[in-house]
Amino acid sequence: MDGSAYRSARDEDECERRLLEGSPPNLLPMRMRLMELQAHEIARCINVRSRVGHDLLFGGFTALRLQGVPLPRTLPRYGDTVGGDDLCVLAPRRNTRTRLRDARFYHMNIPLQIVEPMPGVRCVSVVCAWFMLARFLSLEELVTLGDCLLMRRVVHDPVTIKDFDVFVTRMEKLGKLHALGRKRAPRGVKKARRAIVLLRGNMESPQEARLSLELRKRGLPEPVANLSIILDDGTVVRGDLVFVDAGVICEYDGAHHLCQLEHDRMRRAKIECSGWRYVQVTRVDMATPDARAWMARRVAYALEERTGVRYPTDDVIPLESIADRELRAMSPGWGRVA
Incomplete structure (x- = not known):
């Protein structure tokens, strides 16, 4: 998408x-x-x-x-x-x-x-x-x-x-x-x-941004957004959120994809036939805390299947904590002066 x-x-x-x-x-x-x-x-x-x-x-x-x-x-x-x-x-x-x-x-x-x-x-x-x-x-x-x-x-x-x-x-x-x-x-x-x-x-899209933040809050590694990938048949596709090392693509499909189902099916088949693991996310998957938890679990399962690394996703890490960790890495005195 x-x-x-x-x-x-x-x-x-x-x-x-x-x-x-x-x-x-x-x-x-x-x-x-x-x-x-x-x-x-x-x-x-x-x-x-x-x-x-x-x-x-x-x-x-x-x-x-x-x-x-x-x-x-x-x-x-x-x-x-x-x-x-x-x-x-x-x-x-x-x-x-x-x-x-x-x-x-x-x-x-x-x-x-x-x-x-x-x-x-x-x-x-x-x-x-x-x-x-x-x-x-x-x-x-x-x-x-x-x-x-x-x-x-x-x-x-x-x-x-x-x-x-x-x-x-x-x-x-x-x-x-x-x-x-x-x-x-x-x-x-x-x-x-x-x-x-x-x-x-x-x-x-705003949905991609929300999805990326949700995955990071669940403790998953940060994916690369909108990365171009060359498939086995030479086709170039752009994945919404790509976990490069694990070979996993996570994509958000909005309602407009309902009018291009056949095209999306063929595109997904080509991606999977080229060795990528594909995880589809829709608006329903982001609608409630329980739905988001299950969505993150599906992504974690795909990553574990490919890498053998298990990612617990039940706990939600506050974005403030994630940001503060990055800020302290950039400036050790962040917590004292902010």
Whole structure:
């Protein structure tokens, strides 16, 4: 799977329903789908700007939608904090908010990176918006969102892990330098630093990012994402998550694969005939803690079958612990200064 048809949970349910009814599903490629959503958000922002009669600066989820970023499916849970579907408007000063329907005003006392996805529509950059959300999102959601920003074929200007690192480093220095009148670094900076060491930059869908994190939380070795493999017949395929040394491929198949079952069967047969062990994961496998535990066990069985190494998967390792371990390896003083 190349991740070219990103779907939220609701989109996948709609896709399955239309297939069962015999209707053609909406399978727009990811980039076209995101451009459609981006155009809708730009229209909303232009409308609200015309109502207030002056320029506005958008942040948070609004800034990400304006730049065509796929958002976490848990978006509704943040309605009381960062507005959810409401427009997120950044006020120039504290207590300078305007009454505006379907909009929320926030003040961020940090240096902002401002971009203009369309003339007259201003918002913060995707990395800046990602950092603004760090204090609200869980670490897993923050990493998944970061991996979405790093995907290929994005609508916004491409970013790298280095861009995240540079921005968060600036935020860490704010408190130490007492810049902008601050006495400490912005909230969420420690979580953002943890998230950066978990970013991989070569995912092709949010589902792949979540699946990779789940396998790491279960104590399995880290796979290589989207590795090109040459099969025995000369065909080149790209595996979602590849355990190279064990010869195991783990792939996430979303609802859009229901329309290409025959193609997928032939592809899987070629992969297995070339000596690879294939593990298929679907949305159902990621839906509940019990389902995720069984999914991880299936991957562990495949690895054990090939390597003889047994991987217990019953215990879930907190992502914070995994990130802290990597950070301590990079900087032994991390635990004392973070």
